[in-house]
Amino acid sequence: DAGVIQSPRHEVTEMGQEVTLRCKPISGHDYLFWYRQTMMRGLELLIYFNNNVPIDDSGMPEDRFSAKMPNASFSTLKIQPSEPRDSAVYFCASSPTEYNEQFFGPGTRLTVL
């Protein structure tokens, strides 16, 4: 298995631009999680899905952030418009059950200028 796949690995954009991060979970995993990691705040859960349905988005910082999971093998996290304070590493993780370890992707390093 290739593990969780994220793209792009690095993204540099200018303030105000739309950013879309992509994730392919491990096949057969019913749970998908989006995290953000920063120096100041550490690793924060943004949102998670169960069987493609968003379950808890209380960690999404504000309306500029949105996430979708149109099918079991693909999810996106979109920031529109992006701001410099959104600069962080964004991780996607998947899990086979709700009570099991989560498998993390390599992350997308986002820099908003």
Place this chain on the structure above:
Amino acid sequence: GESVGLHLPTLSVQEGDNSIINCAYSNSASDYFIWYKQESGKGPQFIIDIRSNMDKRQGQRVTVLLNKTVKHLSLQIAATQPGDSAVYFCAENKYSSYKLIFGSGTRLLVRP
């Protein structure tokens, strides 16, 4: 790239020595705990987990100890190797909550 804060607690050990990384968790209702390892530029990698009905679990070169009385978790690494240098996170979960709460991490440096 860097993945954690500048002010992470750091544990420096000599190669070949044993390492002990500690974690205090916050929720007495948490019943599932995981240790993750994160190397620079990579995502967190699962090391070992333990459920609250146990107080010790062993893996390859690693042991996790759970003390529910004082809400303390530790990770022991035997015969620490240079490849063990990374940031280590503990995470806790409450059954049916589906959410892992991560600690702030400890940086392990292995001196050759």
